[in-house]
Amino acid sequence: MGISLKEVNFSYNPKRKGTKYALKDINLEISPSDEFIAIIGETGSGKSTLASLFNALKIPTSGEAYVSGIKIKKVRKRRENYNKIRKHVGLVFQMSDYQLFEETVLKDVMFAPLNFKKTKEEALKIAKSSLELVEIDESLFGVSPFTLSGGEKKLVSIAGILAMEPDILIFDEPTAGIDPSTKKKLLKLFRSLNEIKHKSVILITHDMNIVNEYAKRVILMKDGTISFDSSPYDLFVNNRKIVKDANIDLPDSYKIIDLLKEKTSVRFNENIKIKNLGNIVEELINE
Ligand SMILES: Nc1ncnc2c1ncn2[C@@H]1O[C@H](COP(=O)(O)OP(=O)(O)OP(=O)(O)O)[C@@H](O)[C@H]1O
Numbered sequence: 001m002g003i004s005l006k007e008v009n010f011s012y013n014p015k016r017k018g019t020k021y022a023l024k025d026i027n028l029e030i031s032p033s034d035e036f037i038a039i040i041g042e043t044g045s046g047k048s049t050l051a052s053l054f055n056a057l058k059i060p061t062s063g064e065a066y067v068s069g070i071k072i073k074k075v076r077k078r079r080e081n082y083n084k085i086r087k088h089v090g091l092v093f094q095m096s097d098y099q100l101f102e103e104t105v106l107k108d109v110m111f112a113p114l115n116f117k118k119t120k121e122e123a124l125k126i127a128k129s130s131l132e133l134v135e136i137d138e139s140l141f142g143v144s145p146f147t148l149s150g151g152e153k154k155l156v157s158i159a160g161i162l163a164m165e166p167d168i169l170i171f172d173e174p175t176a177g178i179d180p181s182t183k184k185k186l187l188k189l190f191r192s193l194n195e196i197k198h199k200s201v202i203l204i205t206h207d208m209n210i211v212n213e214y215a216k217r218v219i220l221m222k223d224g225t226i227s228f229d230s231s232p233y234d235l236f237v238n239n240r241k242i243v244k245d246a247n248i249d250l251p252d253s254y255k256i257i258d259l260l261k262e263k264t265s266v267r268f269n270e271n272i273k274i275k276n277l278g279n280i281v282e283e284l285i286n287e
């Protein structure tokens, strides 16, 4: 059933006169399996706000939002309802400090499985394997998450979501502040969650190279509305005006293709899909 938003508006201060809406007129369907979505858009365009609606951290001011068929609304048994939703949708916050709260790294990652009624032994096993996936060293298991570096905090909060084993995983700028080699490993992990485990992965990112190489679908936010929802190819190849108007950088590979087309006699097939720089080299050799 996934995520379904119908005519959703959201305001942080709905009672204030002349309130500004952070999200306007959002209609969106996200499948609970096999999606790899990038949410992009300028700072303040509403990406994080949208993500927090996806797992019921926020409730629509008007319109309807459903997660796995459960309507997101104000309810008395708030925690119970949220737990049901968070079994389906896990969100890694942009700011890791808001996500981490336990005394130690290991306890933090064990929290979700314990909350979902796993035994202590099972929770320990899941937590250890999740931490291993993000390559957090065992020597850090016993330390307070608040003493970690920014990047380590991010990785621990990602492990915390992996340990929840949700169908849909949302990562709000997961690669910001992460070194290049760890970044590559994280992206590989996201791809394997998507391709092998058939999870739906949603990445919020400003990095168009990541969007181009990994995402199957791209959602562009502009002033609180969805201004584009299609494939990265459709955006970067067929909709250059939208790219320009939204102040989005082109992926490096398309920048180079443009340059080669302009400055050299090298010819490329017009419909060519260039996922990354290595891909250009292959295409050149094939020409
Ligand atoms: N807690 C809040 N109270 C009031 N307004 C807020 C709050 N959080 C965000 N906003 C406003 O809502 C709008 C959307 O913010 P949001 O954080 O969703 O943007 P974003 O696209 O994630 O930006 P960034 O790329 O900087 O992370 C902005 O105008 C922002 O100022």
Ligand SMILES: [Mg+2]
Binding pocket: 047, 048, 049, 094, 172
């Ligand atoms: Mg944000």
